[in-house]
Amino acid sequence: MAARLTELVPGAPAAAPRPALAWLGSETAVGLLILGWLAVHLALRLLTSPTLGVDDAEQALLAQRFAWGYQLRQPPLYTWLLLPLIAALGPNLLALSLLRYFLLGLTFLCLYGIARRWIADPRLAGLAVLSYSAIYMFGYYAHHDLTHTTALAAMVAASFYAFARLVERPSATAYAALGACFGLGMLAKWNFVMLALGLPLTCLLHRRLRPLVLDLRLLLALAAMALVVTPAALWALGQQQGVGGAATAVLGSGPGQGFWATLGRGTAELARASLAYPLPFGALFLLSFGSALWRARAAARPKPGAAVTPGFLATLIAVVLVLHWLLIPTLRAVAFTEHWLHPALMILPILLFALVERGRPTPRALRGFLVLLGLTFALALGGRVAHYALGADHCGRCRDLVPFEALADQLRKAGFARGTIVADDVHIGGNFRVLFPDSRVIDPAFPAGTWPPPTGDGQCLLLWPEDDRNAGSRPASVRALETGLGLPAAAPRPVGRVEAAMPGSASRRYALGYELLDPGVGECR
Numbered sequence: 001m002a003a004r005l006t007e008l009v010p011g012a013p014a015a016a017p018r019p020a021l022a023w024l025g026s027e028t029a030v031g032l033l034i035l036g037w038l039a040v041h042l043a044l045r046l047l048t049s050p051t052l053g054v055d056d057a058e059q060a061l062l063a064q065r066f067a068w069g070y071q072l073r074q075p076p077l078y079t080w081l082l083l084p085l086i087a088a089l090g091p092n093l094l095a096l097s098l099l100r101y102f103l104l105g106l107t108f109l110c111l112y113g114i115a116r117r118w119i120a121d122p123r124l125a126g127l128a129v130l131s132y133s134a135i136y137m138f139g140y141y142a143h144h145d146l147t148h149t150t151a152l153a154a155m156v157a158a159s160f161y162a163f164a165r166l167v168e169r170p171s172a173t174a175y176a177a178l179g180a181c182f183g184l185g186m187l188a189k190w191n192f193v194m195l196a197l198g199l200p201l202t203c204l205l206h207r208r209l210r211p212l213v214l215d216l217r218l219l220l221a222l223a224a225m226a227l228v229v230t231p232a233a234l235w236a237l238g239q240q241q242g243v244g245g246a247a248t249a250v251l252g253s254g255p256g257q258g259f260w261a262t263l264g265r266g267t268a269e270l271a272r273a274s275l276a277y278p279l280p281f282g283a284l285f286l287l288s289f290g291s292a293l294w295r296a297r298a299a300a301r302p303k304p305g306a307a308v309t310p311g312f313l314a315t316l317i318a319v320v321l322v323l324h325w326l327l328i329p330t331l332r333a334v335a336f337t338e339h340w341l342h343p344a345l346m347i348l349p350i351l352l353f354a355l356v357e358r359g360r361p362t363p364r365a366l367r368g369f370l371v372l373l374g375l376t377f378a379l380a381l382g383g384r385v386a387h388y389a390l391g392a393d394h395c396g397r398c399r400d401l402v403p404f405e406a407l408a409d410q411l412r413k414a415g416f417a418r419g420t421i422v423a424d425d426v427h428i429g430g431n432f433r434v435l436f437p438d439s440r441v442i443d444p445a446f447p448a449g450t451w452p453p454p455t456g457d458g459q460c461l462l463l464w465p466e467d468d469r470n471a472g473s474r475p476a477s478v479r480a481l482e483t484g485l486g487l488p489a490a491a492p493r494p495v496g497r498v499e500a501a502m503p504g505s506a507s508r509r510y511a512l513g514y515e516l517l518d519p520g521v522g523e524c525r
Contacts (some may be wrong), residue, residue, distance in 0.1 A: 020363030021370070025122030027112075030129065034108045037133055037377070041143050042101045044381065046093065048388045049503075053400045055147040056096045057430025061423075061441055063091070064433070065452045069235035076232055077187035078151045091433050103154040104142060108132065110157035111350070117164050118308050119354050124361075127369060128353040134281040134376045135349075137339055140383065144400060148189045149339045155185035156195060156342050163199065167209070167307050172217050179221030183228025195343035196225070198320035205315060208307045239447070259329070266328035266336070273336040274321065277345045280376065285352055288369035292359035299358035313351040320344035391504010398502060399427055402510050406500035408435040411461070414496060416516055419458025420524045422485070425465055428512070432463065448484070460487070460520030466497060466513035486522020493517045 023029045052060060062070045063082040070076055078099075085095040108129055115125035133139045142150050159181040166174040185192035200218075203209040212218075257265070286293070321344050327333040392398045421441045423429030433441040439458065442451045499511035519525060 019123065021123055021366050024126040024366075024370075026126075027116075030112060030126040033130060034105070034112070038101050038105050038108075040381065042097055044384055045097050045143060048384070049400050050093055051400050051402050051404055052093065052096065052427075052431050052434065053144050054427050055145050056093075056100075057427045057433075059147050060086075060091050060096060060430040060433045061426055061443060062446070062450065064440065065450075067235075067450060068231050069239075070450050071446060072236055072239045074148050075187045075190055075236075077155075077184060078147050080187075081151070091437050093434070100142070100147070100150055103150045104138070106154045107138075107150075107157045110154075110161040113161050114157070114164050114347075115350050115353070117168070118313075118350060119357060121357050123366065124353045124357050127366065127373075128350050130373055131281050131285070131349045131353075131369075133380075134284055134373055135278055136280065137277070137342075139376060139380045141339070143384065146339060149342065151188035152185065152192060153342050153346060155181060155188045155192060156346050159185055159195065159199075160347060164308065166212065170212060170215065170217070172220055175215075175217040175221040176224045179224030180228055182221070183225040186225070186229045187232055191340055192343055194320050194323045198316060198323055198343070202312065202316040202319045205319075206312050209312065257332075257334075262332050262334060263328055266332075266334045267325065269334060270321070270325055270328070270336045273338050273341055274345065277338045277341050278348055281349060284369065284372045284376070285349075285356075288365050288372065289352075289356045289359070289361050292356045292361035292365060293352075294359065296355050296357075296359035299360075310351055310354045313347055313354070317344055317348065317351070389504075392502035392508045393505045398508075401503050402427070402431070403500040403503060404428075404431040404435060407498050407510070407512055408432065410498040410500070411514065414494070414498070414514075414516065415518060416459055416461045418455070419520050420454050420460050422460070422462045422524060424463065428463055428465065444484075454520070454523055454525050456525060458520050458525050460485075460517035460524035462493075462515040462524075464513050466511045485524040487517070487524060488521065 019025075059079055059082055062079045063086050066080070066083060068076065070079055081103075082095065082099050085099055089095040089098075111132065112125070112129040115128045116122065119125040119128060137146070137149075138153075142153075159178065162174070162178040162181045166178050182192070182196045185196065200213045203213045324336065324341070324344060387395065388401070392401050395401065418436065418438045419440070421429070421432050421436060421439050423432060423441060423443055426443055426445070429441045429443045432439075439461075440452055440454060493515040495513070495515050497511055497513050499509050502508040502510055517524065
């Protein structure tokens with residue numbers, strides 16, 4: 001219609017041409033793509049193996065009761081979020097999967113809100129949030145593992161969104177919301193502290209944002225953060241292992257190494273993790289937008305009034321990475337993995353698209369990158385399907401293929417119905433929590449207060465993984481339970497072994513050793 005009016009009215013301005021891939025600027029279109037991505041991955045998880053991965057099994061095991069803390073090395077937010085789902089749906093794969101994809105959806109929703117604010121071209125904002133599906137951490141790894149890290153990603157994204165709102169309109173409510181997000185981030189994974197320190201430090205380095213940190217309302221943010229995180233932090237400080245010991249165990253400090261050797265090894269490992277984090281997205285981005293990124297060097301910079309600029313985001317990434325590096329000389333850290341770097345690098349795709357916007361990427365580049373995202377999505381789905389279809393002869397430990405249902409059926413035939421299950425392995429314990437929902441399952445590696453009280457009238461089943469090296473012998477951790485659980489050494493306990501074939505393999509089998517006390521005694525009943 002606009003073109004016809006231009007022809008009929010002399011001197012009328014020509015209608016602006018519709019930009020390439022204009023639909024990417026539609027919030028509805030991008031929202032539907034994100035929803036479809038989540039739905040396909042969720043359906044695939046529910047339709048493949050019923051066996052829980054290690055992280056999901058751990059959460060199924062821990063979410064038997066509310067506690068201020070469950071383990072020193074990980075905070076309790078994920079378990080707290082899982083508790084109401086398990087109360088409503090039972091301890092099963094559906095409840096665990098719904099929480100995972102709710103958190104991933106929250107992550108993408110907040111990232112899209114940030115991108116729409118910090119990237120002027122809505123098409124590039126849409127591509128920026130879709131590009132997270134091409135980061136291995138989100139596109140593949142998060143669908144079968146990474147519970148606490150998925151919660152961390154959601155809280156990092158929520159914190160950036162709260163910060164964006166604070167920049168737009170500083171208010172007491174905005175400060176309190178950012179502080180609450182920081183507290184929840186700490187409860188998601190302790191290393192969120194890197195962003196909690198890095199964001200205000202970076203604001204202090206930028207004139208436009210410095211007043212946000214010097215504002216007295218910052219005390220509201222600190223109070224909200226303290227209110228959220230203090231109970232769990234006090235629980236952690238009260239544990240026998242000590243926060244320092246847990247940090248040393250996680251960061252992989254190597255005794256016997258000199259200072260300079262530790263510094264070199266830790267620096268190299270941090271650099272490796274930083275370069276690996278954005279893959280394969282980083283390579284696809286450079287392949288599609290390398291020339292536009294080069295042109296952006298000479299393009300006009302944002303107006304002086306802009307607060308959150310690519311320069312600010314780049315400085316923030318550098319500051320948070322430096323905070324990570326300081327762990328090397330102070331705590332002798334030498335172990336860094338990609339999924340620990342969400343606080344430093346999760347904002348990277350938005351930074352890159354904000355930069356490339358200055359170079360005016362061509363329609364061909366936009367289409368090419370969108371095609372590459374589609375191919376990456378297809379490869380991720382194909383990889384997940386192939387993992388299960390090829391079977392146990394084509395994977396390592398194959399923990400998500402262990403035939404726990406068949407093993408549980410054999411234990412039922414051996415006489416176990418309900419009571420207390422003591423599992424000398426978190427993977428075993430979590431999966432048996434799903435298969436015996438009316439039983440209490442405990443793992444001796446966790447604090448005793450983690451578990452609900454015994455049922456009082458049940459049986460006692462002790463389980464441990466068994467192979468040719470330990471066949472017929474109980475592990476030391478199970479023997480040590482006799483005193484703690486009040487099990488008399490002379491109590492009659494049928495000892496046995498159950499085993500089942502690993503799916504897709506003619507030779508591999510998985511075996512469990514067990515002892516069954518019927519009825520249970522002491523604290524194991």
